[in-house]
Amino acid sequence: MKIIVCLKQVPKNDSVLRVNDEGTWIQDRDLSYEINESDQYALEAALQLKEKVGGEVLALSLGPARVQTVIKEALARGADRGVHLDDEAFKGLDAYGVATVIAAAAKKEEAALVLTGLQSDDHGYAQTGVIIAEQLGVAHATIVMDVEVQEARLRVKRELESGYFQWVSLPLPAVLTIQSGINTLRYATLKGIMAAKKKEISHYDAATLGLAADQLAPRQKILRIYVPQKSKQTQFIEGTPAEVAARLLEKLKNEARVF
Amino acid sequence: MANGEGGILVYIEVTEGRVNRASYEALRAGQLIGAETGQEVAAVLFGQGIEAAAAEIAARQLQTVHLVNDAALASYTADGMVRAFQQVIGQTKPALVLLSHTYEVRDFAPKLAASLGRVLTGDCIGYRVDGQDLVLTRQIFQGKMVADVVPTGEKPWFVSFQIGTFRGDECEAGTAAVALTSVTIDAGEIRQKPEQRFKEAKAAVDLTQAPLIVSVGRGIKEQKNIELVRKLSEALGAELSASRPICDNDWLPMDRQIGSSGQTVSPKLYLAVGISGAIQHLVGMKGARTIVAINRDKDAPIFEIADYGIVGDLFEIVPALTAEAEKNR
Numbered sequence: 068m069k070i071i072v073c074l075k076q077v078p079k080n081d082s083v084l085r086v087n088d089e090g091t092w093i094q095d096r097d098l099s100y101e102i103n104e105s106d107q108y109a110l111e112a113a114l115q116l117k118e119k120v121g122g123e124v125l126a127l128s129l130g131p132a133r134v135q136t137v138i139k140e141a142l143a144r145g146a147d148r149g150v151h152l153d154d155e156a157f158k159g160l161d162a163y164g165v166a167t168v169i170a171a172a173a174k175k176e177e178a179a180l181v182l183t184g185l186q187s188d189d190h191g192y193a194q195t196g197v198i199i200a201e202q203l204g205v206a207h208a209t210i211v212m213d214v215e216v217q218e219a220r221l222r223v224k225r226e227l228e229s230g231y232f233q234w235v236s237l238p239l240p241a242v243l244t245i246q247s248g249i250n251t252l253r254y255a256t257l258k259g260i261m262a263a264k265k266k267e268i269s270h271y272d273a274a275t276l277g278l279a280a281d282q283l284a285p286r287q288k289i290l291r292i293y294v295p296q297k298s299k300q301t302q303f304i305e306g307t308p309a310e311v312a313a314r315l316l317e318k319l320k321n322e323a324r325v326f
Numbered sequence: 327m328a329n330g331e332g333g334i335l336v337y338i339e340v341t342e343g344r345v346n347r348a349s350y351e352a353l354r355a356g357q358l359i360g361a362e363t364g365q366e367v368a369a370v371l372f373g374q375g376i377e378a379a380a381a382e383i384a385a386r387q388l389q390t391v392h393l394v395n396d397a398a399l400a401s402y403t404a405d406g407m408v409r410a411f412q413q414v415i416g417q418t419k420p421a422l423v424l425l426s427h428t429y430e431v432r433d434f435a436p437k438l439a440a441s442l443g444r445v446l447t448g449d450c451i452g453y454r455v456d457g458q459d460l461v462l463t464r465q466i467f468q469g470k471m472v473a474d475v476v477p478t479g480e481k482p483w484f485v486s487f488q489i490g491t492f493r494g495d496e497c498e499a500g501t502a503a504v505a506l507t508s509v510t511i512d513a514g515e516i517r518q519k520p521e522q523r524f525k526e527a528k529a530a531v532d533l534t535q536a537p538l539i540v541s542v543g544r545g546i547k548e549q550k551n552i553e554l555v556r557k558l559s560e561a562l563g564a565e566l567s568a569s570r571p572i573c574d575n576d577w578l579p580m581d582r583q584i585g586s587s588g589q590t591v592s593p594k595l596y597l598a599v600g601i602s603g604a605i606q607h608l609v610g611m612k613g614a615r616t617i618v619a620i621n622r623d624k625d626a627p628i629f630e631i632a633d634y635g636i637v638g639d640l641f642e643i644v645p646a647l648t649a650e651a652e653k654n655r
């Protein structure tokens with residue numbers, strides 16, 4: 068089975084975020100990056116499926132040259148080939164635009180299965196996988212916790228609200244969005260890192276994918292970003308660790324009366 | 327948003343015959359935006375044998391309740407929902423479609439919007455009407471920042487609101503007409519075949535009754551450090567719980583997870599150690615009477631709901647707290 072796994076490069080979880088001069092996004096200089104959390108679980112799911120049923124895993128990332136780090140990391144963990152989607156026209160796309168580009172690449176590659184994480188840690192749109200499915204005209208399932216392959220179909224366990232789950236079967240080709248925690252991540256070994264050096268990365272731009280500008284036109288615009296206003300009055304307790312500890316326990320006892 | 331034009335269509339989610347409580351929040355959003363922009367509000371429900379749910383919604387202030395009763399919609403599938411919803415949009419031509427950002431909405435709304443060439447402005451936490459624009463506020467970077475966003479394309483616009491943004495119990499009462507709206511769905515078009523919904527075996531640990539809870543997040547860095555927080559919980563006589571990544575890594579069992587996909591608790595004390603305060607975590611513990619957060623990032627969203635905050639390194643503060651608690655015992 069040919070599986071494409073979509074990996075987004077996002078600022079490291081503990082990054083200090085500063086708003087850019089236009090006020091419309093964060094400053095990207097001095098940032099370190101990592102693979103979006105749920106995408107890592109999607110990658111692991113792809114590798115495990117390949118181990119079970121055979122086939123090929125393509126690690127795909129859309130973004131500037133720096134996202135090749137993400138692709139290389141995935142190749143080192145065991146993906147077979149990289150797909151890098153990069154073009155001036157791919158800058159600042161909304162979820163619709165990103166999904167349209169990825170769907171075009173998935174079509175070109177004739178992938179049987181596309182996996183994404185369920186949502187990104189930066190924009191948090193939680194839509195890319197679902198829109199890819201719509202653009203490809205294939206079935207999808209979201210918030211997936213387990214995947215079984217049954218000939219030309221998949222049977223997947225979806226996480227629902229309030230502690231419920233549900234198994235759903237759907238035909239291949241398909242798109243799944245993967246929930247964090249569904250498997251145990253592997254890390255790249257030295258051998259994997261060496262092997263990755265020989266693996267190929269395909270580069271596609273808008274022209275190769277046959278995409279016109281109006282297909283990618285944004286349907287949503289960010290006016291500004293900012294640190295949210297706090298609504299609750301938090302009492303901050305300061306001092307040395309020992310002082311803080313004593314003060315907190317005193318307040319919990321005499322003010323909040325929890326003990 | 328031009329006055330009077332188009333109208334607002336609110337999606338009411340029905341599971342096993344019952345209205346999802348979050349849908350009342352979307353309806354409340356519809357009432358508020360409708361009043362501000364002079365638009366009529368309608369609602370739509372899909373399923374089979376859901377007349378009681380429709381009647382419940384019709385007792386609120388809105389114009390029309392569209393009831394789509396179809397055997398193909400008896401249990402939810404993304405394909406069935408999108409097919410049906412597209413037809414209702416075609417018939418009612420709303421300018422704005424409002425939804426609550428539930429798991430089900432996450433599953434179908436992006437597809438519905440994309441099938442009409444639109445994008446969903448999802449998981450919003452506020453709105454402002456500004457001339458022709460509907461300015462929506464969304465969390466980015468897991469709540470560390472927010473963005474003001476406007477839908478720019480053609481109408482209808484699709485907007486979903488985060489659960490808790492509006493008070494469902496503030497929906498104005500009224501009487502609406504229930505309109506039976508029919509759609510054509512060929513069962514063969516529905517590619518997903520859902521099985522029964524189920525719950526995993528009952529959690530071995532019930533945290534819902536615990537009066538005191540100490541909860542640990544990814545700030546703890548390594549599995550072996552969990553012991554630090556366990557000691558604190560023991561010294562305080564509290565239960566130990568965790569954010570999702572801790573359970574995802576098997577550092578603590580799943581049944582100690584707090585949040586939208588874990589347990590919902592309302593103890594007297596919830597002490598969050600190295601937890602950032604993503605919305606999916608907050609929904610599980612914001613009902614606690616007193617919330618304490620220890621985090622080295624003063625802008626961490628957890629402080630938004632904390633009564634007491636300690637900004638600092640948990641590896642210094644937790645042992646000091648444990649020592650102090652042991653002294654007081």
Ligand SMILES: Cc1cc2nc3c(=O)[nH]c(=O)nc-3n(C[C@H](O)[C@H](O)[C@H](O)COP(=O)(O)OP(=O)(O)OC[C@H]3O[C@@H](n4cnc5c(N)ncnc54)[C@H](O)[C@@H]3O)c2cc1C
Pocket residue numbers: 080081185186210468542543544545546568569570571572583584585586587588599600601602603604605606607610620621622623626638639640641
């Ligand atoms: C559909 C869905 C369902 C989900 N369900 C849940 C759920 O039920 N429960 C849940 O918890 N999450 C859930 N999540 C995940 C959620 O979005 C967050 O990713 C998660 O809650 C983050 O956990 P965290 O706060 O422990 O980690 P992080 O966000 O990584 O936060 C770690 C925090 O530790 C602080 N820190 C780091 N080092 C130190 C130090 N030395 N001293 C002090 N502080 C430090 C950092 O400043 C940071 O604020 C769900 C997500 C989705 C999409």
